[in-house]
Amino acid sequence: MTYTVKNKSMEDNHNPMPVFFFTIVFLLLSYCAALHNISANQAIKDGETIVSDGEMFELGFFSPGRSKNRYVGIWYKKISIQTVVWVANRETPITDSSGMLKVSREGNLLIIGGGDTVIWSSNSTRSVRNLNLVAQLLDTGNLVLWDERSTKENPIWQSFDYPSDNLLPGIKFGKDLVTGRERYLTSWKSPDDPSIGLYSDRVDTNGYPQIIGWRDQVLLSRLGPWNGLGFSGFPADIPNPFYSVEFVINEKEIYHKFELTSTVVQRVFLTWDGKTLHMHWLERTQEWAVYQDMAVDGCGRYSLCGPYGMCSSLRHPPCSCMEGFEPRLPKEWKVSDWSSGCRPKKPFDCGIGDGFQKLSGVKLPDTRWSWYNVNMTLGECEMACRRNCLCTAYTNLDIRNGGSGCLLWLHELMDIREYETNQDLYVRVAGSELKDYMVYNRRQGVLFIVLPTSLALLILSALAYALRIRKKTPLKKGQGNRESGLDKKNTSVQMEDLDDLPVFSLYKVAAATDNFSVSNKIGEGGFGPVYKGVLEDGREIAVKRLSETSQQGVDEFKNEVICIAKLQHRNLVKLLGYCIHENEMMLIYEYMANKSLDSFLFDEGRSSMLDWPQRFHIIHGMARGILYLHQDSSLQIIHRDLKAANILLDSDMNPKISDFGLARKFVGNDTSGKTKKVVGTYGYISPEYAVHGRFSIKSDVFSFGVLVLEIVSGMKNREFSHEDHRDNLLGHAWRLYKEDKSIELINESLRSSCVISEVLRSIHVALLCVQHHAEDRPTMMSVVLMLVSESALPPPKQPAFFTEEISRELDPVSSLNDYMITLLYAR
Known part of the structure; x- marks a missing residue:
């Protein structure tokens, strides 16, 4: 085929070609402009994309690796083409090219497959209609759904709230304490499969927050707590002109975020095989380079050396015990199994004989069993630790400006390693293990010499032992x-x-x-x-x-x-x-290392050490334990003495029900009984049991409800009093519920850590459990389901023992204390 090009002077002014050309260009430009966002009357099909204003990011359908499945994702456009940073339909791929992304008028992003099937939805919680809805891809990599008449700062939905395997600058990596939403990283299953894999990185909010890496349910690695400058045990002292880091803890949210301070592009990437890498883009070589590896070295493996063990990558073997400690199982240590850790050479006596050994240049221990206060000085922190027999170590919360705040550990010290840092850790040891064999009481300004005190205690112990021998011959x-x-x-x-x-x-x-x-x-x-x-x-x-x-x-x-x-x-x-x-x-x-629940709940000093996630975990554990007793065990049991003192806490703060001396067995549908001898603890026993001696599985449900209200409020049901009325704790909770003020029941120490929706649901379930009539109360199976679901709950009826005045009339032995085990039924 031959084309003829005419000379410009020969062209007719009516030649339609230039008009046609400019029309096509105009339409293409208009189409491209529209592809920066999509509105409620638009959609993009497989093969089409939308691009951020600065063309840094692009969104569309893609197939990862060798896979032929189609996913909607976001990837870099200006650099590193096809480096995917976010995937929408990770668990629901499309198997052909029929996919389409659109905005519904109800305020949801939808991925539609063949036959108009909804493959994925953003499931926006905000109800919106008749708004100018727009889905826009920002130059930060954030896909936002917003109303054009409002601002992007308050989107209806955004992809930054649901990260995949990449943490981009600007993402709040952590937990929203108001909504309960958690932002964390999850790995791909493989390079060809973006569905959720085995590995995840999360901000753990138990105790003082820290970042933890998991393989399924196994804890793999941990970044130490934030110390004001960086994460303990991570090389924050390396000058970094490329980004700034922010760590926020308040009553509404806990999160970590980094922002770029230069043009160097950076991201945090959780690989499919579990490595957490801080990557930056090398413009010169046009490739990603690893800026930092979160695992650092072999000592990055969680608790390699066990409790009180210390890891050093410069030693062989890498594990040793801290000063004042020795291997718990020496035979295992000799064969390089250090998991049993170390133990104190001499036990603590929780008195003036204990001291604190200063440990410098270490990554701070696991803070999941810790307590913190931002206002205390280091001296006040030491006194708080000295007074608490569970406290094993303390340090400043923030190392800036000479140090401030207080961080206490209430558990064996786990996952310590040698590391260059400016933060000191003060570890509890027996006084005799201190280099300076003296203990100074800062509050009273008194210097105690430990040796004479120990000798005096030894003499007293010998005298007591002699008296015991006279009373009873020791057993050989x-x-x-x-x-x-x-x-x-x-x-x-x-x-x-x-x-x-x-x-x-x-x-x-x-x-x-x-x-x-x-x-x-x-x-x-x-x-x-x-x-x-x-x-x-x-x-x-x-x-x-x-x-x-x-x-x-x-x-x-x-x-x-x-x-x-x-x-x-x-x-x-x-x-x-x-x-x-x-x-x-x-x-x-x-x-049980942490003793009983009541030792935390009703102790003014220790109650603040039990935050809401721990309390909610305890509520769940109790419910599952009681359900097992009632329904799932081979020997079905009615406990009859559920109370805070009979809920024990192990070293991981897992609740364990104890004291079955008053329990009754039942078989099949025979779930009730009657007795003339009412046993249990006043404040926890149900009305039909206290008055008529009738007990059933619903008696345990009632006790559980009382426990939940005590856990939320931090107050004993029996000892509760209010200046405005004579209600007991159950009546007070009921009154607040009727006035839609249940939030006021929350203990003050929980304000900074509680998830409002979880607390309100727990209170509602508790009120269902303490209803006056046994038949109105749910079974423990229903309780467990109600605690974990988001479905609507039925309104509770008036609780039993509504006021303290009524409960005293029903109490046959009201002068006895909470530790009374047997209440004789009055006739």
């Missing part, structure tokens, strides 16, 4: 019964049906508890004293020893053993065995 090894610990012929209690339950000799129990030393006593209940002990194999145990003056006796002892021995659940305390020798009867349990 092998005396009384066989090594198995039980001579059934000489015991007053026959336990033939519990042959599968381990039996401990009195000698072993006495050795584990240092002959029931007063210093090992950790509590006392209706059954008798409770002692902490350590078995020969290193296991920590709690020993409940039946007291001669106990209001419980043989029947309750046997009842508890029979009930709990057949139960296995993560939210029930584990019975390791029992011991019977002549008149001695003991139960041996797993040791």
